[in-house]
Amino acid sequence: MSAKxxxxxxxKTALIKDNWLITHDPYPLQAGTFDLSIDLGAEKIxxxxxxxxQIAVEIKSFMSPSNIxxxxxxxxxxxxxxxxxxVQDSKRILYLxxxxxxxxxxxxxxxxxxxxxxxNVLLLIYNIDNEVIQKWLPLMNTDNI
Numbered sequence: 001m002s003a004k005x006x007x008x009x010x011x012k013t014a015l016i017k018d019n020w021l022i023t024h025d026p027y028p029l030q031a032g033t034f035d036l037s038i039d040l041g042a043e044k045i046x047x048x049x050x051x052x053x054q055i056a057v058e059i060k061s062f063m064s065p066s067n068i069x070x071x072x073x074x075x076x077x078x079x080x081x082x083x084x085x086x087v088q089d090s091k092r093i094l095y096l097x098x099x100x101x102x103x104x105x106x107x108x109x110x111x112x113x114x115x116x117x118x119x120n121v122l123l124l125i126y127n128i129d130n131e132v133i134q135k136w137l138p139l140m141n142t143d144n145i
Contacts, residue, residue, distance in 0.1 A: 005059040011097045013131040015042050027056050031084035038081055054092040062102045097124040100134050
């Protein structure tokens with residue numbers, strides 16, 4: 001099993017504060033002969049339905065000296081995990097969690113925005129200090145959930 005990201009507990013707390021039920025920590029993922037794991041699995045029950053909205057969250061801290069190298073790794077991992085999830089649990093939606101600081105310093109650049117859009121990367125932006133979710137991109141409306 002891989003080591004937890006530096007901000008694993010921050011994201012977990014932020015999801016709980018946003019009324020998500022943590023269902024997996026980590027979320028086990030089988031991809032052919034590969035045993036993988038996504039950092040977190042969570043669910044939000046929709047009042048009118050028995051089954052709620054299910055997500056998986058891969059957390060990245062971007063602590064290495066090169067943000068672009070960290071991004072290459074995160075993007076590849078996101079694409080691989082999304083493909084494996086499609087086979088194993090097609091209802092679960094994968095998000096890449098990044099801090100507000102990294103989002104505002106790095107992810108808003110046009111090149112990174114183009115790559116995020118082109119590869120349909122869903123982002124969960126969290127505030128480290130307040131341990132809250134700042135935004136979902138594209139926007140996720142969970143008000144009625």
